Amino acid sequence: MVTLPSVKLWIVDSGAYTRSLLLDRLSLLAGCSVHEYAAWTTIELGSLNEAPSVLLLNHYVNDAPPFDFLQQVKRVAPYSLVVVIGSPGAPHRALEEFNKAHACIDMIFDKPIDLEKLGGYLSERIVLLRKQQLLNQEHLDLLRFLPSAALQRIFSQPSPGKAELFDMTVMFTDIRDSTQLIVRESARHYFAKLNRVLASQARLIRLYEGMVVKTTGDGLLAVFEGAARCHLALKCAHAIQSSFEAQSTPVGIGISDGLVLTGILGTTEHLHFDVIGSHVHLAARLCSQAVAGEILATCDVATKARFNFQTQATPDSIVVRGFAEAVPCIHIKI
Amino acid sequence: MDSQFSDQQLSHIIDQSLIYQCACPAQVAKHLIGLRDLYEYQQNCINQTATDKVVHERIAADAQRAHAALEECLREVLMIEQWDMATLTMPASLQKTPRSF
Numbered sequence: 250m251v252t253l254p255s256v257k258l259w260i261v262d263s264g265a266y267t268r269s270l271l272l273d274r275l276s277l278l279a280g281c282s283v284h285e286y287a288a289w290t291t292i293e294l295g296s297l298n299e300a301p302s303v304l305l306l307n308h309y310v311n312d313a314p315p316f317d318f319l320q321q322v323k324r325v326a327p328y329s330l331v332v333v334i335g336s337p338g339a340p341h342r343a344l345e346e347f348n349k350a351h352a353c354i355d356m357i358f359d360k361p362i363d364l365e366k367l368g369g370y371l372s373e374r375i376v377l378l379r380k381q382q383l384l385n386q387e388h389l390d391l392l393r394f395l396p397s398a399a400l401q402r403i404f405s406q407p408s409p410g411k412a413e414l415f416d417m418t419v420m421f422t423d424i425r426d427s428t429q430l431i432v433r434e435s436a437r438h439y440f441a442k443l444n445r446v447l448a449s450q451a452r453l454i455r456l457y458e459g460m461v462v463k464t465t466g467d468g469l470l471a472v473f474e475g476a477a478r479c480h481l482a483l484k485c486a487h488a489i490q491s492s493f494e495a496q497s498t499p500v501g502i503g504i505s506d507g508l509v510l511t512g513i514l515g516t517t518e519h520l521h522f523d524v525i526g527s528h529v530h531l532a533a534r535l536c537s538q539a540v541a542g543e544i545l546a547t548c549d550v551a552t553k554a555r556f557n558f559q560t561q562a563t564p565d566s567i568v569v570r571g572f573a574e575a576v577p578c579i580h581i582k583i
Numbered sequence: 584m585d586s587q588f589s590d591q592q593l594s595h596i597i598d599q600s601l602i603y604q605c606a607c608p609a610q611v612a613k614h615l616i617g618l619r620d621l622y623e624y625q626q627n628c629i630n631q632t633a634t635d636k637v638v639h640e641r642i643a644a645d646a647q648r649a650h651a652a653l654e655e656c657l658r659e660v661l662m663i664e665q666w667d668m669a670t671l672t673m674p675a676s677l678q679k680t681p682r683s684f
Contacts, residue, residue: 476617555590
């Protein structure tokens with residue numbers, strides 16, 4: 250049985266009596282952790298993790314206008330559900346005018362407060378939010394394959410925008426001459442072939458304890474972590490180039506190793522793991538220069554790998570855009 | 584750095600863990616590769632000051648000690664699991680469960 254994640258619901262209400270009524274009713278909603286605030290002016294919204302999934306603001310005409318706060322909530326957590334309870338007439342029209350310009354409010358309820366109607370609406374929306382959050386978590390789970398203990402920490406508590414430095418071996422793969430293949434075989438046929446090739450690569454990356462970060466059109470970006478990461482990455486690249494799929498659909502592979510920034514990007518509605526840094530850029534450039542059937546790795550990777558390829562390996566020095574000096578590399582042909 | 588196992592032998596041990604579920608000796612082998620890299624890095628790191636030299640020597644010496652301890656650990660583990668020490672082949676009894684992907 251799948252357990253849906255819990256969502257944060259904030260009640261902001263300067264009236265103690267109505268706040269307690271809302272708290273009593275909404276505490277009954279399943280899958281919610283409910284927090285109450287007497288005034289939005291006391292709330293600090295630094296990051297998405299601090300923001301609510303659902304904000305319920307009971308606005309009084311004598312309160313300070315909440316427009317800046319509502320905009321801030323949507324800026325920090327664009328997919329949060331913002332519900333405002335306002336007085337009918339001019340206050341309601343003011344909220345609608347503001348919403349026309351800024352689209353920060355998802356629903357406006359008029360006073361007097363109908364607790365059943367409000368509770369029913371929130372209950373339905375919260376079920377959808379929880380399902381969406383579960384889908385996002387499953388999406389991350391599918392991507393991660395076999396992350397190391399260190400990376401598992403990032404995945405188990407996704408904190409969008411927070412980056413960590415890791416020593417990683419970065420590998421890019423890319424199908425050579427894909428444009429010609431599309432023209433020759435039809436786009437539909439090529440798409441099916443691309444799926445087979447990438448699935449085969451992903452299986453090998455998992456076998457060699459790497460992690461697919463993302464697909465990149467005609468290839469993949471993968472990372473390897475840990476003491477023998479260069480060894481495993483080069484063995485993996487070797488296995489990819491020796492595979493049946495690579496024989497029929499040639500690929501080029503670029504590999505680099507060093508510190509990269511890793512983290513989760515996006516919002517609670519769409520999260521993905523990514524890596525950035527000069528070594529990611531370098532591996533991508535090496536991949537673009539690798540000919541069909543070739544692994545182009547930095548000499549640093551080859552040295553650290555301590556792996557006898559028993560294939561043709563040619564040292565080279567390659568000028569890479571963005572790097573001041575030529576990068577010592579090794580061409581490995583299978 | 585003195586060693587009981589060559590790079591190729593470590594690689595061979597890791598290869599077998601990639602096929603079968605018994606990955607513990609391979610875990611040790613991977614850390615040995617890491618320690619060899621660490622030792623070499625310290626050997627080749629630039630000494631700009633006297634302190635740099637002391638730091639690099641200290642790390643290299645401890646990497647060497649850790650390497651010797653883990654190599655001995657690997658040797659004993661392989662013997663406990665009854666690997667063929669000449670070919671470094673995993674015994675058939677441990678090869679029963681191919682890794683699933």
